[in-house]
Structures are given as structure tokens and as C-alpha cells.
Amino acid sequence: MYIGFDTSNYTTSIATYDGKIIRQAKQVLTVKRGERGLRQSDAVFQHTVNMPRLCKELEFDVPKAVGVSTRPRNVDGSYMPCFLVGENVATVLSSVNNVPMYKTSHQVGHILAALYSADMLELINQRFIAFHLSGGTTEALIVEPDDEEIIKATVVAQSTDLKAGQAVDRTGVMLGMTFPCGKELDALSKKSDKNYKIKPTMLDGDCSLSGVENKARNMIDKGELAEDVAKFVLTYIAETVSSMLGGVVDKYGDLPVVFSGGVASNSLLRKIINERYNAYFAESEFSLDNAAGTAIYAYLKDNR
Structure with missing residues (x-):
């Protein structure tokens, strides 16, 4: 043991x-x-x-x-x-x-x-793409076998400002939720029947998420429904991550993709990514x- x-x-x-x-x-x-x-x-x-x-x-x-x-x-x-x-x-x-x-x-x-x-531990013996999405990290990584560290993860794309988990939690707190807010915001977003078209803010493969917090605050100030605010924010994050992944695949090839971190448990993110890519997600x-x-x-x- x-x-x-x-x-x-x-x-x-x-x-x-x-x-x-x-x-x-x-x-x-x-x-x-x-x-x-x-x-x-x-x-x-x-x-x-x-x-x-x-x-x-x-x-x-x-x-x-x-x-x-x-x-x-x-x-x-x-x-x-x-x-x-x-x-x-x-x-x-x-x-x-x-x-x-x-x-x-x-x-x-x-x-x-x-x-x-x-059930993909064998990937430690080959090259693959990993996303680490949390309150402190929004990174796309190229992961390779390493004799000393088992695996070596190199950042190839990231958020230049706000992290995905921060956007989730700050929105949740504005809506009166208890921190950390990911699970509650996810559940709330499922009550919305709105569909949002998002154009992510990207630069050389990196992303910017600071705008989504400002937009969420404006939506709340205008009295928009909490479930619509939740769905907008989570759609924005999911579309941004999808754009990051597309850029990494274009540059490094069609490698296996693994998602980790608390934000990776979000159901809308999983749905959007799985519709477009062959990716592996951990259980919550x-x-x-x-x-x-x-x-x-x-x-x-x-x-x-």
C-alpha cells in the first residue's frame, strides 16, 4: 500500500x-x-x-x-x-x-x-496533451515521460490574466453562492434555456478571461436571470478552452488529451469538448x- x-x-x-x-x-x-x-x-x-x-x-x-x-x-x-x-x-x-x-x-x-x-495510466509512457483548469491555473501542457519525475509537463498555452476557476468562483460569489462555487454554478446553469455565441479573446494561443467577470457583473446589475449569468460564464470558459485546445492540436498534432483540475468537472465544458475532440475526463x-x-x-x- x-x-x-x-x-x-x-x-x-x-x-x-x-x-x-x-x-x-x-x-x-x-x-x-x-x-x-x-x-x-x-x-x-x-x-x-x-x-x-x-x-x-x-x-x-x-x-x-x-x-x-x-x-x-x-x-x-x-x-x-x-x-x-x-x-x-x-x-x-x-x-x-x-x-x-x-x-x-x-x-x-x-x-x-x-x-x-x-483508466489511461499507460499514457505516462508517451506524449500527450493535458489541461489543468483550476482556481490558480488555466494551462495547456505537453506531457512527456521523464526518468526522474515520471512525467514532465511543459506549458504551451495559458490564461494571461484571470484563471477559469477564479471566473467561476467570482461569478458564484456575486450570485450569493458559497465559495468554492463550481458545483452550484454548474447546477444553476442547467436551468437556463439561453444559447450564447462566444468569441474567445486569444493571442498567440494564450487566452484572456478577465472580460467574462466584467460581463457577468454587468448582467447581474441589469437584472438578468442568475441561471443565464451562470450559463454565459460557463459557456465562455468552455469555448475559450476549446479554442486553446484547437491551437495546441494544430501546433503539436492529434495527441491524446486529458483534462484535470476542479473546473474540468463542469458538465458544459465536458459536453462542448467531447463534441469536438477525443478527450479523457476524470470523474469528479x-x-x-x-x-x-x-x-x-x-x-x-x-x-x-
Whole structure:
């Protein structure tokens, strides 16, 4: 059995993996109503409180190895204090039981979890396209096998300003929803019978999403129905991601495409992408923040 830890900005997560089955325990962090996020100090505190309860809930034995996300992405300067909580717990567990600990990034964890959920883990042995869509990241990546890191993800297109998850959550908060707002906004959008034609703002393959927040605010101020605002925003994001993917395919070829990150669980995004491309999506529990990928990473590293 291998165990993984992930303490992202909004979810405390633990998972075990035996080479076949993932078991998980996780807790979404609490954000006060009307607020659009957490300070890092508050996130660290909540992770610290959540971790002992989740460890007890999962009831795991001594692992063969421990995996943990210690940074958002595998690039220089990528750092968030909240990841220290998971790293500290993983370090203690590794040391006390004298088992290896393997460090990776939150992004790699997301990609591996998505591959597992889609039953496509064999893609780690070839080149493929991955999208990481969340509150902190809206990136298209070329992913390739790597002897040291299992996979190497290189950004080839991204949002130059607002991230997809930020657009979702800011719209949701404006509509009176509790942060994070993705699931509620998705459900609300299904009540709308409007269809929107969107022209994404693109430049050299990158996208800009700042306009969608301003448009949503204007729609709300004009008294437009909340479900129509929700559908507009999610359609805008989906069409933008579709344009990004089209540009990546044109440049790098018709490679397998895998979607990860919380925004990738949105039903409208999945519908639009699946109508146009042959893409793999993770189940919701493996799209949203989770530690499954870090447990898988420990397994893959330990069995090299």
C-alpha cells in the first residue's frame, strides 16, 4: 500500500493506492460566505486541524512509500505555504516507518489522478496533451515521460490574466453562492434555456478571461436571470478552452488529451469538448483537488 498527501489551498486530502484501488479521505476548507478565498495562514491552520481526523478516518497500515505534493507546479519559484502541512506529515510518517518519501507537484498529482480515473495510466509512457483548469491555473501542457519525475509537463498555452476557476468562483460569489462555487454554478446553469455565441479573446494561443467577470457583473446589475449569468460564464470558459485546445492540436498534432483540475468537472465544458475532440475526463472526485495522484506517484516511483 502507498499513501499520498495533498494540502492545496482549499482541500485537505489523503489517499492510499495498492496498484489497483484508490481509497480517499478529504475535507474542503471553510471559506466565510461572501469571501472569495483564504489567506495562506488560514489555510495552513485548517489543514493542520483536518489532518489528524482524516488520517484516522482512512485507517491505513504502514505504507511501502509515501508521496506528497510540496509545490503547485514543477517550476522554479513555485511555492505556497499550505503545502508544508502535507509535507510535514509525510516526512514524519516516512521517518517513523523508515520508508521512502517521494515529493512531486500538485499539478503532477492532478494529471496522474485524471489518468487513473480515465483508466489511461499507460499514457505516462508517451506524449500527450493535458489541461489543468483550476482556481490558480488555466494551462495547456505537453506531457512527456521523464526518468526522474515520471512525467514532465511543459506549458504551451495559458490564461494571461484571470484563471477559469477564479471566473467561476467570482461569478458564484456575486450570485450569493458559497465559495468554492463550481458545483452550484454548474447546477444553476442547467436551468437556463439561453444559447450564447462566444468569441474567445486569444493571442498567440494564450487566452484572456478577465472580460467574462466584467460581463457577468454587468448582467447581474441589469437584472438578468442568475441561471443565464451562470450559463454565459460557463459557456465562455468552455469555448475559450476549446479554442486553446484547437491551437495546441494544430501546433503539436492529434495527441491524446486529458483534462484535470476542479473546473474540468463542469458538465458544459465536458459536453462542448467531447463534441469536438477525443478527450479523457476524470470523474469528479479525481478532478477536484485530491491526493490520489500523489499516492500513485509514490507507487510509480517505488516500482521503477
